[in-house]
Amino acid sequence: MAYIIILAKEDEKELHGKLTIRQSFTWNIPGRSRRNFDEIGPNLTLIFVADDGQKLPIGNKSDMEKVSLAWVGAILSGIHQKSTSLDYRARIKLVRKVSRPVSLADLARVLRKHEERALQVAAMEPSGIYPLAKDMARATLGAVRYLRPEMNELLDFLEVAVNSDSLDLVSPEDQFWREERDAMRTVLRIGQFSTALAGVWRRPTDRDAPYLAGLIRDPTEAALMEHDTRFFDGWAGGKYPQGRCDIQVFTDGARRLEIANVNATPIEGRLGTDLIYYHHGTHSFTLVQYKKLGQAGRPMYVGPNDRLHVQIDRLEAVNMKSRAPDAARDWRLSSDHCFIKLAHWTEEDSAGDAAPTNGLILPVTYIRLLLRDSATATRGEGRNLGYEQVERYLTNSQFIELVQDGFIGSVGVDVETLRNIVDERVEQGQGTLVAIEASDETPSERRRRNHSRSA
Structure with missing residues (x-):
């Protein structure tokens, strides 16, 4: 029809x-x-x-x-x-x-x-x-x-x-592709680019390939998904010999958003998916690691020896890459710029639904406190993290707006440091979708654009 x-x-x-x-x-x-x-x-x-x-x-x-x-x-x-x-x-x-x-x-x-x-x-x-x-x-x-x-x-x-291919909740590759697609939708929404572009997709023949490997390029100059990159030069040509890196570039004429999707570990050995968004003008990045709530939104169980504890240690080490602010534009609500998203995946999979999936977005230092809080206690030694146990969390819209306005994110991190962070995460077995937005906007111009309802 x-x-x-x-x-x-x-x-x-x-x-x-x-x-x-x-x-x-x-x-x-x-x-x-x-x-x-x-x-x-x-x-x-x-x-x-x-x-x-x-x-x-x-x-x-x-x-x-x-x-x-x-x-x-x-x-x-x-x-x-x-x-x-x-x-x-x-x-x-x-x-x-x-x-x-x-x-x-x-x-x-x-x-x-x-x-x-x-x-x-x-x-x-x-x-x-x-x-x-x-x-x-x-x-x-x-x-x-x-x-x-x-x-x-x-x-x-x-x-x-x-007629984009749908993704199920059973196969491991579909689950990782869901996470990577959600990460792409989130960074496109942060940058105010069309999130519908994240759904023009065909299933890659290689199950270990990144989500971007199946993305269909827009043939028009208006969307201008270019082949050349500035920040990821060399990444697609053997940067990760054990896997692959796919890159897309979006521009509206004044701003560029480069997105690299790296999978250097086979499905069976991959620990999860990271979203890393870097705003070049403020030298600031935000990292979100994906975790999965149970069916029907049931809480995620965290055992005493769960690998989540090690992953939180690693995310806190990434938090330490940030510097203390020395100017008003560098002030943040918190020194946290690493988060975990407990994603609430549902059976329905609509490629046309451009909104990121629902879930709880939690700073890692907050999760430390939650794992010691009586609200998350179980009958055993483990803990439950979910909607009933966590009273306060960031929604997608709250998180995106805070990133857009620069209220959360690292301070004073250059592109070379960002590359080192990505390399570390990939070597640790994380699939990574990293996006770098660049423009000549001033902070006030960026804020006006983010909050303007007019085209």
Whole structure:
């Protein structure tokens, strides 16, 4: 199935920032039109724009000459009802501009008669959004590919986005890939890049490969995932001979986010996944190590000889890499910049759900106290860490905002020290996703961007 959205020229002008910068927007679906959306899964979206002065919905064939395919995108999750009305809303993501628009009339000319009529019916929908049945969607996309062969790579990319491989909770490689995908979603959200890009993915043939090995590159210049890197030069070419390192670079023109995903240990010997985010302008990094809550959110049991105790020792040694602040911009809420996330994985796996998974994000020094606290005690010598035992913890949104504003993170750590830390973590058997964000923003400019709702 695919969706057709038809915008008036005024709509396109109003949505300009969302279409070009955020590359996502929300479209309203009146409750009366909901019956047309029986299949509500992820689907590719064709976005048409009417000429200036053209009234919508279109009423005849001549109007089809004045409505052209100008954008494409994807609906990656279900259509949701608004909480305050009977209407519904669809979130269109990964919006990309069509370099050579093609009119509805031109598309209709290469379709069969009944397909042409179905396309006209879709264009006449008063709500401006209409779902095409599977066969009709296939015919329409085939017509677009025929008339605009240069769009084939982009349409392939979007079709992968709406049909990304899912991950289960059973196989070890899927569990590590879940953690690495969650880490990628988190750093993209910290950097305010599109988190939908983390879900355009195909399962790698090598089960020991990093998550980034299966990521499909965006073919457009707007997203600009480049091959060249600045901070990770040499990493992909034999830096870790026992494994592999995959690198992606994102830029919005003013800022760069380089992400390296390193797996140098086979699945059977890997201890876990680390997320390391480094902000180059402030020489500050934050590390999150992933742990797994039990099924249905049951607490994680920590025995007296559990390897978590050794891992906490190692994270506290990483904490010591930070210096004391000597300027106001270096002040932090805590000297902690290493955390453990007790992730609450669920059976459902939606590649289109761009939010990081829920869980408890805990500073390592706080975990030290929790492991001695009566609230975590069990009948034996072990301890339980979970929602019922831990009264206070950071949520994803709280953690991300604190990192964005520089309230948590190390002080005075250069890139060479960061590389040494990554090497240590990899040698200890950790899979690592490390991201470095670089820009010329001042702290005040960074804060304004992080807290601005406008594009």
